[in-house]
Amino acid sequence: MIIEIDKLQLYYTDFHALKNVNLSIPERSVTAFIGPSGCGKSTLLRTLNRMNDTIPGVRIEGKVDIQGRDIYSSDMEVEFLRKKVGMVFQQPNPFPKSIYDNVAYGPRLHGISKKSELDAIVEKSLRSASLWNEVKDVLKKSAWSLSGGQQQRLCIARALAVEPEILLMDESTSALDPISTTKIEELTRELCQNYTIVMVTHNMHQAARISDRTVFFLNGEVVEASDTQSLFSNPVDQRTEDYISGRFG
Amino acid sequence: MRAKTVDRIATAVIVCVAGFIILLLAALLGYLLVRGLGHISFDFLTSAPQALKAGGGIGPQLFNSVFLLVLTMIITVPLGIGAGIYMSEYAKDNKLTAFIRLIVEVLSSFPSIVIGLFGLLVIVNTFGFGYSLLSGALALTIFNLPMMVRLTEQSLRSVPKEQKEAGLALGLSRWKTITSVMIPVALPSIVTGSILAAGRVFGEAAALLFTAGMSSPRLDFSNWNPLSPTSPLNPMRPAETLAVHIWKINSEGLAPDAPEIAAGASAVLVIMVLLFNLGARWLGRVVYRKLTASK
Ligand SMILES: Nc1ncnc2c1ncn2[C@@H]1O[C@H](COP(=O)(O)OP(=O)(O)OP(=O)(O)O)[C@@H](O)[C@H]1O
Ligand SMILES: [Mg+2]
Numbered sequence: 001m002i003i004e005i006d007k008l009q010l011y012y013t014d015f016h017a018l019k020n021v022n023l024s025i026p027e028r029s030v031t032a033f034i035g036p037s038g039c040g041k042s043t044l045l046r047t048l049n050r051m052n053d054t055i056p057g058v059r060i061e062g063k064v065d066i067q068g069r070d071i072y073s074s075d076m077e078v079e080f081l082r083k084k085v086g087m088v089f090q091q092p093n094p095f096p097k098s099i100y101d102n103v104a105y106g107p108r109l110h111g112i113s114k115k116s117e118l119d120a121i122v123e124k125s126l127r128s129a130s131l132w133n134e135v136k137d138v139l140k141k142s143a144w145s146l147s148g149g150q151q152q153r154l155c156i157a158r159a160l161a162v163e164p165e166i167l168l169m170d171e172s173t174s175a176l177d178p179i180s181t182t183k184i185e186e187l188t189r190e191l192c193q194n195y196t197i198v199m200v201t202h203n204m205h206q207a208a209r210i211s212d213r214t215v216f217f218l219n220g221e222v223v224e225a226s227d228t229q230s231l232f233s234n235p236v237d238q239r240t241e242d243y244i245s246g247r248f249g
Numbered sequence: 250m251r252a253k254t255v256d257r258i259a260t261a262v263i264v265c266v267a268g269f270i271i272l273l274l275a276a277l278l279g280y281l282l283v284r285g286l287g288h289i290s291f292d293f294l295t296s297a298p299q300a301l302k303a304g305g306g307i308g309p310q311l312f313n314s315v316f317l318l319v320l321t322m323i324i325t326v327p328l329g330i331g332a333g334i335y336m337s338e339y340a341k342d343n344k345l346t347a348f349i350r351l352i353v354e355v356l357s358s359f360p361s362i363v364i365g366l367f368g369l370l371v372i373v374n375t376f377g378f379g380y381s382l383l384s385g386a387l388a389l390t391i392f393n394l395p396m397m398v399r400l401t402e403q404s405l406r407s408v409p410k411e412q413k414e415a416g417l418a419l420g421l422s423r424w425k426t427i428t429s430v431m432i433p434v435a436l437p438s439i440v441t442g443s444i445l446a447a448g449r450v451f452g453e454a455a456a457l458l459f460t461a462g463m464s465s466p467r468l469d470f471s472n473w474n475p476l477s478p479t480s481p482l483n484p485m486r487p488a489e490t491l492a493v494h495i496w497k498i499n500s501e502g503l504a505p506d507a508p509e510i511a512a513g514a515s516a517v518l519v520i521m522v523l524l525f526n527l528g529a530r531w532l533g534r535v536v537y538r539k540l541t542a543s544k
Binding site for chain 1: 341342409411412414415417418419420421422425429430433434540
């Protein structure tokens with residue numbers, strides 16, 4: 001298990017947003033978080049790379065271990081953690097720079113300056129994000145000139161360029177058209193051979209299509225976590241069944 | 250139908266007001282240039298003023314204005330951007346921060362003559378900097394800093410949260426995210442703020458009367474040792490700027506051609522401000538394009 005979450009509680013000032021979450025996430029697999037809006041999926045995802053640190057008033061109890069290290073212990077460097085745990089957001093958010101510079105950005109700021117080395121990283125990352133063939137001749141063009149789906153794959157390439165081991169995706173296809181969505185879904189399947197992927201999705205079909213394991217949340221609690229097929233075909237908890245059969249949410 | 254009439258009337262009023270303002274500006278600019286341009290010559294721009302005879306120039310004053318501008322911006326821009334970054338990214342949301350923000354707000358609307366007097370009491374006398382370029386630059390820093398801080402703070406706050414999070418999620422430190430992701434996005438507003446600040450430096454007279462002084466020593470433009478008292482680069486010498494000079498010859502000029510000199514100097518001042526504006530905008534665009542690869 002690459003991620004182990006133990007008795008995690010999270011409060012936004014006095015709102016109890018995550019209640020006693022216990023969860024293990026296996027390596028090199030796709031785990032999907034599903035549940036109605038406001039149930040804490042993004043919140044849990046953002047505790048995994050400590051993005052919640054930037055929000056004032058957040059309080060956390062319990063333990064989150066990634067690769068055996070407690071990420072909330074005082075000797076954990078948050079920059080190191082975020083290099084290991086990359087993130088792709090809901091809205092594509094490339095920097096207002098060229099395609100090349102977007103991908104080379106992280107490596108550069110982490111100290112790589114040799115052109116040949118950067119070139120290699122850019123190509124490798126863009127290939128992994130299945131974007132290379134579409135942009136290899138226009139690397140100097142602004143990233144904002146790409147389509148939404150291409151921008152999102154560029155953001156994936158940008159995240160891959162700093163060599164993470166875990167990739168967090170928060171509804172990363174919800175702003176995209178069906179074709180771009182399919183592309184990113186296929187890409188997710190490919191990437192999970194080398195990376196551990198944790199994704200939030202509102203689309204149950206998407207979870208069923210591409211995830212190995214699914215976690216169902218309700219009001220800040222994990223109701224059920226199991227492999228995707230059994231969660232969808234015979235859920236143990238009544239609330240899970242109600243949700244996946246569309247009775248609420 | 251009625252909504253349409255109202256809309257039409259409102260549009261007409263707005264167009265009239267806008268037209269009036271543009272006309273006013275054009276008239277003002279035209280008046281200054283028509284009156285002054287004829288008097289501008291190479292000699293006028295480079296020679297020293299004459300106290301009693303006709304034919305004096307504005308060379309030292311022009312140099313002083315530019316030098317004071319550079320000096321002020323060297324102090325103001327880093328301080329203003331630094332404080333703006335602090336206020337928008339590091340300051341906690343508490344009473345102290347709110348208080349600082351209030352002070353900044355109040356300071357930015359301070360009358361410049363009050364800042365001039367403050368400069369005289371504190372910088373010139375207490376610190377003992379005398380009437381000098383440095384005193385003037387410090388007074389103008391007090392004058393401009395609040396605006397710089399506010400503009401930087403606002404422009405950083407208006408950088409989309411997604412951009413900031415993208416930087417942080419790549420494992421960049423907070424500082425690196427600010428300097429390499431947010432500042433480039435905020436740059437156009439910061440440049441605009443700096444231009445406004447610079448324009449105020451060029452035009453300011455009241456804050457300088459008692460700080461940079463109303464006289465200029467005989468300058469030796471072949472002496473570039475900043476420590477020598479006759480060197481133009483010496484920051485500790487008194488320095489009358491163009492704006493102060495215009496005020497002085499208009500109120501107590503004895504030279505027979507004082508009105509022409511004032512007109513010429515005003516035209517030069519206006520042209521300098523325009524040139525500076527265009528230049529700074531161009532520079533801002535070039536830097537922005539370089540940083541963002543946008544077309
Ligand atoms: N910065 C914040 N301050 C206070 N409360 C917050 C904050 N962010 C989220 N919350 C609250 O925490 C709860 C969980 O939010 P979260 O964003 O994790 O939900 P979600 O499951 O991702 O929902 P969605 O599917 O709509 O994205 C919500 O009730 C929300 O109102
Ligand atoms: Mg969410």
